[in-house]
Amino acid sequence: MRLIARRLKLENMALLRYESQVRAPLIEDNKDYHQVTVDICRPVEARPTRLWWIGFSISVLLLCFGIVSVTMEVIYGVGQWNLNKTVGWGWDITNFVWWIGIGHAGTLISAILLLFRQGWRTGVNRAAEAMTIFAVICAGQFPIWHMGRVWLAFFVLPYPNTRGVLWPNFNSALLWDVFAISTYFTVSLLFWYSGLLPDLATLRDRARLKWRKFFYGVAAFGWTGSTKTWQRFETLALVLAGLSTPLVLSVHTIVSFDFATSVVPGWHTTIFPPYFVAGAIFSGFAMVQTLLVVTRKVLGLEQYITIEHVDVMNKVIVLTGSIVGIAYLTELFVSWYSANPYESFAFAQNRVNLSSPYGWSYYIMMGCNVLSPQIFWIRKMRRNLLVTFFMSILVNIGMWFERFVIIVTSVYRDYLPSAWSTYYRPSIWEVGFYMGTFGLFFTCYFLFAKFFPVIAVAEIKHILKRSGENYKAKMDVVEHESIEQFTEKHAHDHGA
Amino acid sequence: MAIKKFVVGCFDDEAVLFPAVKKVRRAGYKIHEVYTPFPIHGLDKAMGLKDTDLDTAGFIYGITGTATALGFISWIFTSDWPLNIGGKPHFSLPAWIPITFELTVLFSAVGMTLTFCYLCQMAPFVKKDHFNLRSTDDLFVMAIEITEKTNEAEAVAFLQSLGAMDVKVDRKETKWWLGRYDKETKIFGMKEREAV
Numbered sequence: 001m002r003l004i005a006r007r008l009k010l011e012n013m014a015l016l017r018y019e020s021q022v023r024a025p026l027i028e029d030n031k032d033y034h035q036v037t038v039d040i041c042r043p044v045e046a047r048p049t050r051l052w053w054i055g056f057s058i059s060v061l062l063l064c065f066g067i068v069s070v071t072m073e074v075i076y077g078v079g080q081w082n083l084n085k086t087v088g089w090g091w092d093i094t095n096f097v098w099w100i101g102i103g104h105a106g107t108l109i110s111a112i113l114l115l116f117r118q119g120w121r122t123g124v125n126r127a128a129e130a131m132t133i134f135a136v137i138c139a140g141q142f143p144i145w146h147m148g149r150v151w152l153a154f155f156v157l158p159y160p161n162t163r164g165v166l167w168p169n170f171n172s173a174l175l176w177d178v179f180a181i182s183t184y185f186t187v188s189l190l191f192w193y194s195g196l197l198p199d200l201a202t203l204r205d206r207a208r209l210k211w212r213k214f215f216y217g218v219a220a221f222g223w224t225g226s227t228k229t230w231q232r233f234e235t236l237a238l239v240l241a242g243l244s245t246p247l248v249l250s251v252h253t254i255v256s257f258d259f260a261t262s263v264v265p266g267w268h269t270t271i272f273p274p275y276f277v278a279g280a281i282f283s284g285f286a287m288v289q290t291l292l293v294v295t296r297k298v299l300g301l302e303q304y305i306t307i308e309h310v311d312v313m314n315k316v317i318v319l320t321g322s323i324v325g326i327a328y329l330t331e332l333f334v335s336w337y338s339a340n341p342y343e344s345f346a347f348a349q350n351r352v353n354l355s356s357p358y359g360w361s362y363y364i365m366m367g368c369n370v371l372s373p374q375i376f377w378i379r380k381m382r383r384n385l386l387v388t389f390f391m392s393i394l395v396n397i398g399m400w401f402e403r404f405v406i407i408v409t410s411v412y413r414d415y416l417p418s419a420w421s422t423y424y425r426p427s428i429w430e431v432g433f434y435m436g437t438f439g440l441f442f443t444c445y446f447l448f449a450k451f452f453p454v455i456a457v458a459e460i461k462h463i464l465k466r467s468g469e470n471y472k473a474k475m476d477v478v479e480h481e482s483i484e485q486f487t488e489k490h491a492h493d494h495g496a
Numbered sequence: 497m498a499i500k501k502f503v504v505g506c507f508d509d510e511a512v513l514f515p516a517v518k519k520v521r522r523a524g525y526k527i528h529e530v531y532t533p534f535p536i537h538g539l540d541k542a543m544g545l546k547d548t549d550l551d552t553a554g555f556i557y558g559i560t561g562t563a564t565a566l567g568f569i570s571w572i573f574t575s576d577w578p579l580n581i582g583g584k585p586h587f588s589l590p591a592w593i594p595i596t597f598e599l600t601v602l603f604s605a606v607g608m609t610l611t612f613c614y615l616c617q618m619a620p621f622v623k624k625d626h627f628n629l630r631s632t633d634d635l636f637v638m639a640i641e642i643t644e645k646t647n648e649a650e651a652v653a654f655l656q657s658l659g660a661m662d663v664k665v666d667r668k669e670t671k672w673w674l675g676r677y678d679k680e681t682k683i684f685g686m687k688e689r690e691a692v
């Protein structure tokens with residue numbers, strides 16, 4: 001094999017980029033480098049469509065609703081929310097964990113799949129990373145505004161202050177969260193933006209209008225694409241990927257510590273870190289599907305984000321969904337096996353018991369997260385866009401309910417039975433705040449899709465000769481050659 | 497700021513570019529730079545560029561972060577303001593692992609990115625020239641520096657023989673300069689060139 005590989009190498013440069021025919025092409029149709037640039041830059045360079053304006057307006061409206069809700073909360077305090085004695089964080093922390101979870105797919109796709117050398121990541125990584133950044137911004141809103149007196153938010157930072165020598169508690173999971181999420185946001189932003197530089201330079205060099213030349217000129221940081229720059233760029237990308245991989249796992253681990261380090265029955269479990277990480281990847285991929293199934297259609301990028309991409313991501317969804325399912329069952333088993341009455345009360349009475357006040361939410365969670373993704377064992381379903389879109393929404397609903405179940409069902413019945421009658425129901429301002437983060441998220445996403453290339457142009461060019469349909473077709477002849485034929489042909493060329 | 501002369505040739509396929517780079521170097525020409533629309537693995541080696549030390553820098557930034565976090569937290573919790581939390585030890589290393597890890601990653605990532613920008617001399621509002629605007633689209637552009645010893649016409653002919661298209665002689669100022677992209681792109685030394 002090594003001999004053949006060496007021969008192949010010497011035979012033709014194109015063969016260096018050879019990839020087996022078993023893998024479906026990742027770039028469809030007859031493309032060359034210029035066509036790739038033109039296709040991906042087209043939506044950025046064209047005027048916004050009516051559909052874009054409609055979507056953007058709805059997002060801004062939702063954002064305004066969110067701003068009003070937050071304003072109400074700032075003026076009147078956290079009392080505007082229907083939190084009560086035992087449910088101290090209701091929708092607020094549910095939404096926080098939900099958004100942070102969604103924010104995990106981008107870095108997973110861009111970092112872990114980069115390390116695993118997965119070619120298909122190039123079609124989806126840019127949009128997924130952008131989604132990550134916007135989701136983390138949305139997530140960050142919840143703990144910040146929940147502080148009530150938000151103008152004192154800087155108290156969480158460790159700095160020499162005038163309130164006596166008072167430092168934050170570094171042993172607290174909540175402070176770990178502050179560090180984890182701000183680090184995650186910063187590193188994701190650096191990773192995303194450094195990856196954008198070459199594509200911004202492409203847009204800059206194609207620009208005709210004055211403002212475009214200026215805007216992309218400033219944004220591209222003077223990128224030239226010299227070999228030395230690319231060499232450093234690749235090193236930077238690789239090391240950032242290496243750093244982001246444990247980082248992405250650490251962030252949701254630390255978020256799960258917010259619960260797991262407490263002694264509340266239903267939270268106090270060691271399974272939380274892996275279970276939360278799997279759930280985060282699960283919901284993140286679902287959100288990527290929701291966005292990309294629409295984006296590829298609206299921006300006409302079906303040849304770059306192919307059915308193959310959708311298929312692969314659905315496989316990740318069925319895998320992580322099943323991991324999450326096993327985690328649910330393990331939790332149930334342990335609550336029974338531990339023979340701890342509080343633990344089994346939290347599970348058997350407050351969750352599994354359908355006739356308990358919040359029993360219904362447990363079954364929504366189970367249905368959406370564990371049962372419904374199993375449909376993706378069927379190849380036909382994985383490759384069906386409508387099913388994928390519907391399932392992605394269902395998974396996101398399910399994952400929201402997972403956090404709701406964990407948070408609310410664990411605390412609404414505490415150790416004082418006289419407090420049990422209080423049924424937690426969110427106020428309009430809690431719902432409004434949540435809707436507002438949708439507005440924020442989609443406003444950012446629409447702006448991103450309009451002003452930046454949603455697919456990494458340079459990376460697509462990089463895999464074009466390996467995974468492009470037309471290039472693979474050329475290689476077909478070589479693949480079907482038997483080894484005897486091949487060696488016969490190349491036996492006497494001595495690698496010349 | 498010296499003005500230098502370059503012979504610039506464009507290639508439309510990396511499979512043509514690679515042997516060309518080798519032959520140009522073998523012929524003794526000095527390759528100023530090759531501009532490509534995407535990273536081409538092995539081109540840096542073919543051009544004889546040294547490996548980058550950016551990863552080592554990243555490691556140094558990383559351990560700086562580790563040391564900062566551990567030093568800072570242990571100073572606060574053991575000497576500056578020792579909090580008694582349920583009689584637990586002041587020096588509680590396991591509880592500090594998350595923050596130490598996060599700061600390691602943060603320092604390393606931020607430091608490396610800034611170093612990357614510094615080494616490549618990249619920042620907002622920086623403007624540089626890369627000879628051909630299509631080198632960020634679909635062309636691989638090779639610039640050969642011309643000295644007193646080089647025969648210009650020979651170099652042009654040599655590049656053409658290697659499969660380069662659109663070979664021409666260009667003059668550039670060698671230093672990076674600040675500028676704005678909305679101004680009409682003019683190649684430096686245009687007047688001079690017209691006079692010639």
